[in-house]
Amino acid sequence: MFVGHCQYSKKSWHSRNRIRVADHELWLSIPVKTAGRFDQAINDTYTVNDLWKRKHLGSIRQAYLKAPFFETYYPELEHQLRGSEGSLADLNISLIKLILRWLDIRTRIVDSRDYEIRGTATGMLISMCQAIGAERYLSNDGSRVYVDEKQMADAGIQHCWQLFEHPIYQQRAAFMPNLSIIDLLFNVGPAAREIVISCGKTVPGRSAVGENLS
Numbered sequence: 388m389f390v391g392h393c394q395y396s397k398k399s400w401h402s403r404n405r406i407r408v409a410d411h412e413l414w415l416s417i418p419v420k421t422a423g424r425f426d427q428a429i430n431d432t433y434t435v436n437d438l439w440k441r442k443h444l445g446s447i448r449q450a451y452l453k454a455p456f457f458e459t460y461y462p463e464l465e466h467q468l469r470g471s472e473g474s475l476a477d478l479n480i481s482l483i484k485l486i487l488r489w490l491d492i493r494t495r496i497v498d499s500r501d502y503e504i505r506g507t508a509t510g511m512l513i514s515m516c517q518a519i520g521a522e523r524y525l526s527n528d529g530s531r532v533y534v535d536e537k538q539m540a541d542a543g544i545q546h547c548w549q550l551f552e553h554p555i556y557q558q559r560a561a562f563m564p565n566l567s568i569i570d571l572l573f574n575v576g577p578a579a580r581e582i583v584i585s586c587g588k589t590v591p592g593r594s595a596v597g598e599n600l601s
Contacts, residue, residue, distance in 0.1 A: 388515055389483075389498045391430035391476030397421065401429055402475060404567040408450045410560060415443045415567075419475055430500065432475040440468050447569065454559065456576035460489060464569065486568055490580045509535040513542045525549050525589060536592045546592035554586040 395401055403416035418435040421427075444465055451457045467485055471478045480498070487494075502518040504511060512534070516524055523545045526534050539546045553564050556575055571579045 388519070389476065389480055389496060389500075390515070391474070391480075392428050392499045392504060395419070395421075395427050395429045395432040395475070401432075401479070405565065406447060406450050406567050407558070407563050407570055408446070412563065412566065413446060413450070415446060417443075417475065417478075428476075429479075430474055430476045434475065434478075440471075444468060451569070451573040454573035457573050459576060460569065460572050486572075489572060490583055492580070492583075508533040509538045513539060513544060516544050517542070523547060527551065539592075547589050548592060550588040550590060552586050552588070554582045556582055 402419055403414055405412045405414055407413070417439050419432050420435055421432075424432075447464070448461065451461070463485065467481060471481060483496075487496075497519060499515065502515075504518060505514045512524055516522070522543070524539065525547045527549050528551070534546065536546045555562055555564075556571060556579075558570070558574055568579075568583075571582065575582065
């Protein structure tokens with residue numbers, strides 16, 4: 388589920404990512420309007436202007452022009468970014484859908500704007516699951532601070548954790564981790580699908596294995 392109803396966070400993955408330029412990483416950040424909008428949702432966050440598009444596309448082109456699969460993906464990425472309009476959420480959704488298509492991942496994804504989601508923290512997660520009839524919820528490790536597994540179990544929802552193992556793949560120099568998915572795509576092409584699928588494990592939460600939650 389796309390959760391653009393959640394609060395926008397500065398200096399987060401909501402509006403930036405990293406690419407590799409030679410032997411160092413480069414942050415690509417999208418400038419957004421934040422003055423007087425402390426609690427704005429991602430759905431209500433908008434870019435300051437369109438100048439970042441040309442700048443970021445230039446940086447991507449410079450960084451990956453000689454990558455094996457640059458011409459396979461860059462033209463469509465450029466078209467997507469140049470034509471993007473609407474909120475930051477709309478931009479992210481369009482890019483995620485593009486990447487999912489490139490990876491041939493066909494999992495159905497819905498938008499929280501189409502449902503009545505209530506609550507905060509674990510209560511919101513339960514509301515999201517109930518809205519679409521989900522019986523299981525998968526969290527990444529960074530969510531541990533606000534996931535109450537007992538509360539989810541009491542609501543009849545099985546909670547699981549995703550254990551991410553960063554893959555090592557072919558780059559044009561010594562390997563550099565934690566870059567944008569486009570680094571993987573530009574370097575290995577269609578093989579990116581199997582790499583993405585293989586780098587994570589799902590394990591049941593404590594409530595699912597009967598551990599004491601008190």
